[in-house]
Amino acid sequence: MGRVAYARIAPNEDLVQGVEKLCLAEGFRNAFVRGALGSLVDACLATRDGGFVAVKGPAVEIVSLAGEVREKPDGSVRAVLSGVVAGTDGAIHGGPFVAGANPICMTFEVTLEEWLPEERMANSEWG
Template sequence: MTLRTIRHPGPASPERSAAVAGSAVPLQFTLKPGQAVDAAIAKGFANSGCTGGFVEFDGGRCDPFQFVMPAASPDALHAAWYSETFEPEGWVTIERACAIVGWRDGKLFIHCHGIWNSRDGRQMGHMLGPVTIVAEPIVVTGIGSRTAAFKALPDAETNFTLFEPMLVSEDMAQASHSGVLLAKVRPNEDITLAIEAICSRHGIKAANVYGIGSLNEVRFTDGTHVDSHATEVLIRKGRVVSVDGLPRASLDIDVVDIEGRIFAGEIVRGDNPVCVTFELVIEPRTD
């Protein structure tokens, strides 16, 4: 089977994935009404002393709310792009979402994909955290790290500014494999096989996997196809288990295509290449 590929404007990086081991801090905090989502998450991370990680939304309301969806690029500068900005009227209820948390331009920054409901119906996309305002208290949970972080850096291959995992503390005792991995996968790599390879390199045989990103078309195990090169993806449930002593990953995802259609289910191992980037938090398990 030949894996689908997408051509980006810049030279391909020789390293197709990256991962950094960091300390793990379980997180649960409340986003307060009147705050922008990104500022509220930044406050929760600062209070926990964390520099990177992720949080999950399981419900919650925001007003105003802004988001974009995936789109074809209008020029040759990028392989994919974003839609116009959508701003539904009234309260928007978040069904579920995941925000990868890192740093950009010297301050905490979130990259958030999710599903929400408004007067316009059920929609999915990329939440614009600086202009989306918390309308009622929202409890979020996740995992942070005090020794590792994501940092937004220019990426020559895709011509985007993308999160890169990096160590921010030399305290390797805290950054042990008993913590978490902050990771990213580059374009044209199958996301499931890439996760398995990352786990193998770090001696992980079982794990929970969290994250968001984009895939170049999507193939589900039930035979459903998403024939859109630009997508936004949220891992609904990601697991790594040991099979014959080797890590074996399975991913159940939500995905939206350039037409705004939402799909969900388990994806085919070995047939789902990354489009632009995929950002991950991998939590080792002992079972």
């Protein structure tokens, strides 16, 4: 494991794209989401059948968030985030967040932990 970053994602910025942007700003090529707190204007979660569930806000609360960011062969990064949200009606929904469709409501705080897979393997007894 590497460095830890605690940062904010600004209002109306997309959750998934915001996490990717934070990783690039911190120089993280791979990272895990270790904690998060905040709400979304609206939420959009993918479903197993290839569809999605749209949860209308404003102020859709994120109850839990997990995920990781990985470097792609072209040097860009891709975040895959899943979570549970509570709609304004109290209904609970869960699944992967659809990139570009989950705008932050006011502010969103996230803790990211850098993952250094090459260093881990080089320092292990198996590497």
